[in-house]
Amino acid sequence: MEQILEADILKKLKANFGYESFRLQQGQIIENVLAKKDTLVIMPTGGGKSICYQLPALFFNGITLVISPLIALMKDQVDSLKANGIKATYINSSQSAEEQAKVFEDVATKAITLLYVAPESLPMLQNVLNQSYISCVAIDEAHCISAWGHDFRPSYKQLSFLKKSLPEVPIIALTATADKATQEDIVTQLAIPHADRFISSFNRENIALEVRPANERVQQIIEFVTKRPNEAGIVYCLSRKATEQLASKLQQKGIDALAYHAGMSFDERSATQEAFIKDDCTVVCATIAFGMGIDKSNVRWVIHYNLPKNIEGYYQEIGRAGRDGLPSDALLFHSYADVIQLRQFIENTGNKEVQEAKLDRMKQFAEATVCRRRILLSYFGEFIEENCGNCDVCNNPPTFFDGTIIAQKALSAIYRLQGKEAMGMVIDVLRGAQNAAVLDKQYQQLKTYGAGKDIAWRDWQHYLIQLVNQGFCQIAFHQRNALQLSNLAKKVLFEGERVELTKPQVVEETKVTKKAKKKTANTTLFDRLRALRYRIAKEEDIAAYLVFNDATLREIERERPQSATEFLAISGVGQRKLAVYGDEFMEEIKSFLNEKRKTKKDTTLETFKLYQQGHSVQEIGELRGLKTTTIFSHLSKLYLEGKDVSLDEFVTPAILKRVANAKKELKNETALKPYFEFLGEKVPYEQIRVALTILQKK
Template sequence: METTAQLNKFELLKTHFGYDSFLPNQEEIINNVLDQKDTIAIMPTGGGKSLCFQLPALALDGTAIVISPLIALMKDQVDALKANGVPAQFFNSSQPYEEQQQVLRELQSGNLKLLYVAPESLPQLNFILKTIKIGLFAVDEAHCISSWGHDFRPAYTQLKSLKEQFPNVPLIALTATADRATREDIAVQLAIPNAETFIASFDRPNLYLDVRPGQNRNKHIFDFLRNHKNECGIIYCLSRKSTEKLAATLSAKGYKAEAYHAGLTSEERTQIQENFINDISPIIVATIAFGMGIDKSNVRWVIHYNMRKNIDGYYQEIGRSGRDGQPAHTILFYSFADVIMLRKFAEGSETEAYQLAKLERMQQYAEALSCRRKALLGYFGEHITEDCGNCDICRTPPKYFDGTLIAQKICSAVARLQEQEALGMVLDVLRGAQNAQVYDKGYQNIKTYGAAKDIAWRDLQQYAIQLLNQGVLQIYFHENGRLLLTPLAKKVLFEGKKVRLAVIIQEVETVKTERAPRKRAELFDKLRELRLKLAQEINKPAFVVFSDATLEDMEHKKPRTREAFAEVSGVGEAKLEKYADDFLKVINRHLDGLESNLPTHERSFKMFAEENLSPSEIAAKRGLSEDSIYGHFIKMHQLGNDFEFSQFITSEEIQLIKDAKIKLENPEALKPYFEYFEEKMPYWKIKMGLYL
């Protein structure tokens, strides 16, 4: 049975966020939080994570405390919430003392529904938290708590105390990237062992996955940009020096590009972020520090100038493109020199073996000879059976052969080794290696020992990597990299599922197919200009006014009235009041301009038939009389267009007019009819009745 809070969730969704329905998994997660249950939510970038705690915060009594790692992320989300009419604030070390005290007063008074706080600043609030009503705790970017995660942040480890101090307050942990080891560690570190875990699909089908050799990277980039003019994108580099050098090269070629890295001052980094968010600098060349928490939906491409150290980070970074659901292009440049450099970074660290194993898996992805989306999703435990058709391998595939028997041998070896051994040992057993490691464990006695001795070690390794990329096998990195069988492997072993393997050659030549640049409609550009102007007036990022997705919906629906504007996705009550009039002016002027070359009767008819405007609304917008508008409808009918006059005049009224025609001395003029009906029947209706 649904609670009152659950019943109100759709009203809150529309009123404050402007949406009519939830994205996949959102409603189930929100219901779990509203039931006061601990929750772990794994949702890809652009999947709507924030709503999963923001909406419950409004439905539950008290204040939601949101632990967030980045100051820029806090500020942007608080700005967006305030724009939606939600009382929210943030508390962190960047604020002046007076501002901090004002936030604390608002918190103590119970006036806030959400408070964002950095993990380092949380201890300063302990004395207040014990005295107020807390609705829920939300730990955003929760992978930062895990040493298995790709962005470990020591300050997050103190968050375990939240459940100890507030055992009855529900806690939701959210992240966009977490493999099995990280998910388990999040539950342990936050002391929520019974939390229900929701894992949304990691598939972002609108992202084109493209891997290219590392030679001539700059030429590849300039060739790419020629087909993607006026689009926003991010280029990730490994070093500060690389970002500055490439940004300078791009600028010299006439592109608006800026470098972003940790060596800049806080003010410089903030300005660059704002320039990017507001499309002033559409290209950012950055180290991996850039982009986390930036809610910019119209990033059309992401390029990795160097290979990433793991798939987790790579996936998170490419996920910053195409958040509006429109096509986006991702390019990863790969060279062995990058691998050597990244190995050096990992060596000597506390988790060296783990990091090197993840790097090896990233390298295998880059060298994949089968659908890249299968490889990417398989890494996160999501196994698809069909090729995606939207990656470089699917567009220009290598030659394949029936590799079912080889796949069965590899899967059988993994099974007979009890899924306890890493790839190297599995290959040694299959090849019949006579070394101490094999003999010490007695593996020379198992049935699959030597089953693939006719296949070269290097080739067999590549076939096993292809099975990993196809989701037939998977690796548990935190358990010495042991190989496991997936549900797909069991189909290969026991249900006769066929496996295609790519023919291994030294170098696979691939011709990349790129998405044609999207042609923006003129109206979209006008709406974007207005958004930027309004954002600058309130000194906020452009997305705080409206996202690109909302502008796209305006462009599609072309609302002419406030009622129609309220139906645009992303328009809630607060934004309807603030912005409807400004945007409607732009839309109406644009549409009227497009129609200025149409004959006047066609313009009126179009507004009635396509925009659902009433004759009085059309008259008001066009500065004409209603009589003229009805005259236009008659004209269009005379020209052969269908028109249902019965919505304006009844058959009885038509008969009355025809009866009057017989009686009147001057039935050709309209005024005698008007006087005959004692001025109670309008001229347009008389004209319509005479026509019919």
């Protein structure tokens, strides 16, 4: 293979993928693969792992074989490549004999560049698994090969034969989540011990992290989703039943939601996935089986209805949001009941100790009172010096107070209950509950009965979890989750040791007004472009984001390209997409701008007509249903256009002089806010706008 120049690589990057430059370590990884070196890539979801093997495939003589874990997701990958003008296909057991024969013919004639296959289907390829056909092997979701990984799949174990069968062919193994033990296992199992390793930052800065108590979480989810109309998102649930119940409740609120779980038939799961990928449904309530390998770039949020069992799983699942780099949200609901349920799941597993340790780390993350991103990144061995500023703890730091008396009451109740009762009963005793369970056991006669009736049930839960975290008491999981005192408790109960607690955070979701909910499509250029993208995707029977992702649409909205050269300069626009979609999108931009100009012209002239009739600014505003600030902007525009408008009546000579001085000091600043602040916030915005307009004309 001849030496490939960097300029040639960048040329194909732009032509086929629409990007001018590489992200993270993509450039180095691609050079490594082209040099036929085995490679291990650890890169966050949305970091651009796929390009690391898809771009080199364009330079190899033979085929790049891609091992992907789920058959249902291969079509998405192949459609994405075809949309970029790259020849790709997949093979699996669900295809007809004719379809499979066509794949073999395409391999033999080198009519395709990439071939996707699940590990279970590899035996079908035994006749072509040699170096005359295969130039590169990419193993996606490589953590599945390791029993240390969070998503071990036995079918991945057989992949060790690939290096023996194809000794000269480079193998590139890729995953978003692998701690050091898993990384070692991957290279050992794949027989590529000397693979060059490229480990990118795990930091997905665009994802805002938030954890909330799981009180009334269904209502919280409804409010969260309603506040984000037209935005795609995934809700992860532990049980199949929860996915169906939640999807039903969202549907009742007019939200396009579907359930997805392993109990559904293959066709039902495929239909749900297809609807989500193609923007026909905005929300999927799913068990963790959903999402692996999906390249849907416009998922704007991920919610965890239950606590995940480990940080690797949590990190990979939140990584399905914001793959286009735009701001996205990750919301996790945390409850004591989830921890108990997960402990029960772990009880009968083979590597129980490892899983319990991982669950503890997940629990620590959820209960943290310091920057969550620092905890998340430190788990993967990455450390940042500053707090992230994009998590709930950074944005709303918890308030600490002297909780010694609260702690003494709680620990005293646990002591008097002889360490035999779980958290729920401890709280009932503290609050003086009169339910049958309390009265049957005569707990109303305890000295601490009712000692904490002034504190809400959920607040007691919040305080008790903190006491567990601080080591004053512990949960005996093997004794029906009873709360028991530790040695440290004696210091609080008998030696007056001070205990610091945090106040529970109050979540205030702003409800969406009916007006905002009913906001029609096509009101902004982005809406218009999104509607056009959806129509094209429907016609081509592909996912909407394969036409252009949201980040590219936002750039088109911002730059408003009206020529082929301008359109090609947009990130995410390659030669094929320019040729296939460019004209329609530029036509939509021109149409939008023409309509906007016409509307603006009409609206200012309507104001001018009323002004000429002698109406005041307030009257014009009332007649037109517009704010006075808008009317003043109309009059300023008309004044600059030379219309017979007298602005002097709205501003005194003294204020005009002060604004002129501010303009000099602010070096002709055009935004109004700096003037407002410079003038001590005493001159109204309307008068500043009028004064600047007069000064501009002078």
